[in-house]
Amino acid sequence: MSYILKVKNMIQKIAIRNLDIMLFLILVSLKVMFYGKEISPEFFSYKYIFLPVIASVGVLLAVGYFLPKQKRSKFLYVLNIIISSIILADLLYYRYYKDIISIGAIRNAFLLGGVASSITSLFKLKDFLYFLDIFMILPFLKVYRNIPYKENKRIIRIGIGSLILVGAILLNGINIYKLSVDQPGLLNTMSNRIYITKVLGNVNFHVIDAYQFTKNKINNSKKLPEEKEKELVNDFQGKSQIQGSKLKGVGEDKNLIVIQVEALQQFVINAKVEGEEITPNLNKWINRSMYFDNYFYQVAAGNTSDAEFLSNNSLYPAASGAAYYMYSGNQFKSLPSTLQDKGYYTAAMHGYKDGFWNRNVMYKAQKFQDFYGESSYNIDEQVGLGLSDKSFFNQSLEKMQTFKQPFYSFLITLSSHFPYDDVKGYGEFNVGKYDGSFLGNYLTGIHYTDAQLGMFLDNLEKEGYLDNSIVVIYGDHNAISKNYIQELYDFVGEKSPNDLKWYELQKVPMFIHFPKDEYKGVNHTYAGQIDLYPTIANLYNLPRKYMLGNDLLNVKDPKVTFRNGSFTDGKSFYISWTGEYYDIKTGEKITETDDLKSKKQESAEDLQNSDELLNHNLMKKLEAESKGEGESEQSK
Template sequence: MNIIMNAYRKSPFWATFILLMVKMALFRQFTFETVQISRLLSDAAAVLVVLCVLELITSSRWKTAVMTAGNAIVSLILFACCVYFSFFGSIPSYTALHGLDQVGQVKESVESAIHVKFYALFADFVVLLGLYLATMVASRNNTDKPKSQPAAKPLYVGIALAVSLAASFLYIRADLDIPNELVKAERLGVLNYQVAIAINERQENSAIKHGSADDTRETLEELEEGFIGEDGVVEAGTPNFFGVAEGRNVIVIQLESFQNLMLGLEVDGQEVTPVLNDLIEQGSFYFPKVFQQIGQGNTSDAEFISNTGIYPTGTIAMSKGYGDREIPSLPRLLGEQGYVSNTFHVNDVTFWDRNILYPALGFTKYYDKPAFVDDEFNGFGASDGEMYRVGLEKLTELHQEGKPFYAQFVTTSSHHPFWVKKEFLNINVPQRLSGTQLGHYVAATNYTDKALGDFIDNLKANGMWDNTILVVYGDHMGLQQKENDPAWVEEVLGVPYHETISRFNIPFLVHVPGVEGKTMKGVGGQVDMMPTVANLMGISLEQEGYTVFGRDLLNTKKNVIGMRYYMPTGSFFNNDVMFVPGKGFEDGTAYDLDTFEQVEDFSMYREDYDYILELMKLSDNYMKLLPKR
């Protein structure tokens, strides 16, 4: 033991290098499920840069302590990235640090993403601690003074630093332009990937330095005209269903972790979402092929995109990165027409900086945790039922005062990990699902549906229903891949299920009392919600000078929507397929949206791929160019 410990003390640089390279290999196995020696060379270059810098700035006396600290920091980074990847399916960039203050609010979700195997990244510290304690005991009777460490050789270390920096630079330059973040991260390794992200961000900011939001709008119009053309819309002239809900109140329900899979589903003869099913049967506008498009902000990003028709950037939660802007939105647009816009969420408004996001979106007032009685439904506090109770009171006051309103409700009762207390259960979960995440999910979504039904009944009782347009959509997926094998989900539910298409497919429906809606078969995304609702409200976004990056789904035949963060940049859905790029388009994969089968020849969708990359780039530029408040 003394021999090993002395060896570590004499050569902390190389000992730490070897340990970190083992951890880099483990990280690759945990995330990418493969370890390529050629890719480890990129990791080696980055690790050498870090260790050489530490070697040069540290005196001999503190070498061992500093190298151990460096090892610990990198190990924590790798551990955090493994947990992050387990939950989100992506490698986090340094910009994810902006969300660290939110971790405590979703503690249960974070804990569920930790695999025991991830702790192997800290195994060396347990061994080193044991060896250290053993050598301390053995050295009590040893009066010999420990030998000093050999003097550092700055010249050799400097040369090694220069070589490793050059190697890292070459690796980064070769893969800098790959849009697919997962491919880029796998090729570069987690450390060089962070540098590449920073370089890309700087290049993008430099490219728009002298641009303007108006210039971006003109470029968008040219892009849309070239891609959509005359065949991409239903017909010229007044859009279909334009103004059928003009002047009505608007209630928007954002359903937490809600997949479209739940709509129409029966479990042992019990409807999971009878309220939503009835709304569709009563003639709502229903869009069964709508997909999530959120970024780092998750639920708060869903609020952003559905209210604006603008893509989240994917590199930072929109509330944290752009809450200082005056963002064009539906609440702001309706506010100009005399509407009062309120938003309701049972959590603390500082969660994901909603206290900044809501003014940026033009909401008149928000109601958060202090406004509700905590019936301890889950970790967020109050139940959806309590949220609707308070919301009904506030909206009734506005109704009695004759003020039109736009009200947004952000539900939380179906939040991961989906545990529902017995007193709130409204469905009998069958034995085959008992104790599983899917079983908890069925119960949670069923409660969310029931609470919405109770709210609708109260709106009718208070005389507000007939003059209100109801918008309902899911914010993002719910079921986690690691706990829900697609074949098993199909077996126990008796419905087709695809691990990606079904998981990211969210509900979107709009109910306008007295208006016969229809089920639309075309594809759509959250970016399309705002322009679709605006059309129903009789608002021409073009005449209002509003720039949106989605389309009115009631008047669109050709549509392509992009997705990133949960999927690599360049991924898209069109009316036929879901496409996921590889290093580029040619090595990507496509799956039929109806059959879930892989499509071998997808060459005809190259234009869609180029279009969506350019569209999301323009959306990012537009957000960055909006003036600050």
């Protein structure tokens, strides 16, 4: 009995000495796992994430062992608050951007301050649970710190802490190595942050992200090896080959008017609610235009700004953060710069804050001659986040009437911006059973924007601009995030949702209107925003250089690559976060073939080439070398 009593007393002493440690391990691990389940409920597994989470939290916990009891309890308490705050920040960022916040994207998170109404709509009551223990544990800590017991000697504490640290690091290393084998290159590119977080937990993700960010900063500051530069030049030259001559030069000397519409998704086109068309004006103009019905948005963390970047540069957005911040000091061979070289006047127009998304800097870098931002407009009517689309279009047309022709006008709308809660400003629209829902508010908002687009296009026609202009309209990104995906599935009548069907709903409308309604019809080519610039380059007979997209009027083998590594060739669809392929026609999963594997590798190389070009600001050098080669040819 005395032996059993001794063992019992010893266990009690160990438990008392380590109660704060055990509480920290249990509470923080549960938070990290619950967070992982929230961002990826379909594929989350406690079984697979348990060890990575325990290992990552164990590394932090081990540090606490080096401290005496009084300091250790405070350290773990503060660490709990920090981790809980990071989880909340991750959740809010995910709900807004559909991605995990990275160091490179921290500036994007601060941009939410510019849309305060958006932030409040992102909070959920259950988010408070991540902080509940922090308040409840305070009384316990006060009592615990006053419990008398003989503390372990410093050498023993360090020994135990070191053992836990080494064990946790080894276990973590095994988990990270396993992921690197299962998904080669993923941890280097950090291209699928959701998958990494789902598999390793958000503590591990942020540590890996910090490491990769630091490593990339160091590597990008170094000169790219000459051999790699030559390889990059060859790859871009291969991508820049003329793909055909259909409609080549039909836009020469004509004005170009491009309208990027906020949160315009394809599922609203030709759709009705309560018997009324949601987008009657777009439907009408689509019938008068060349309409691409398999056009995907390809944005990453930069959201709207990424759509602008893709469309004007035919390069991929930044792997982490927003290209408009990351590369604002770069040189570009952009659409406005090439049109300017042909004598065009170029202007960007947007009714929101001039510095939002760093537009006032980035537009200059892309060679827009003028940027008309919020400071250039009379804010006489507000709908949603700022200047109403109605007033924006009216004032923009007045400005365009002063432009020297030919011109390139790039307009970005605003009123249909998330969270779509300015229902009064949008006006009356009967959405029936969707009234008051997130989807219903969106339908009301996009119906309002459609009406303003219709009036603007009608006014362009009345003023005679459509006789000598090509007009392009496309959506920038999705409107319905995964938080509200069930509402969307119900609306479109989807009974058996899966990843393929989710991606198929990520299409945005894109149409090109030609003078006299020429070349109208539906084009079923699978395409993305990166293809817009090469297509316009063909129409306006512009030099096709340093583009990664396709000319949609002449492409033979279309392919759409997404920033997370997913891709489609119009026949198959690869989902990067599951590693699965789908046959688009049947909707069934298929096995990887050599051809699909090759296309997956090609997509990864395209993303890497875009990153290398941008990270090392190589456009200036490539242009100089190109001119040098041209001069050399002429001297022969």
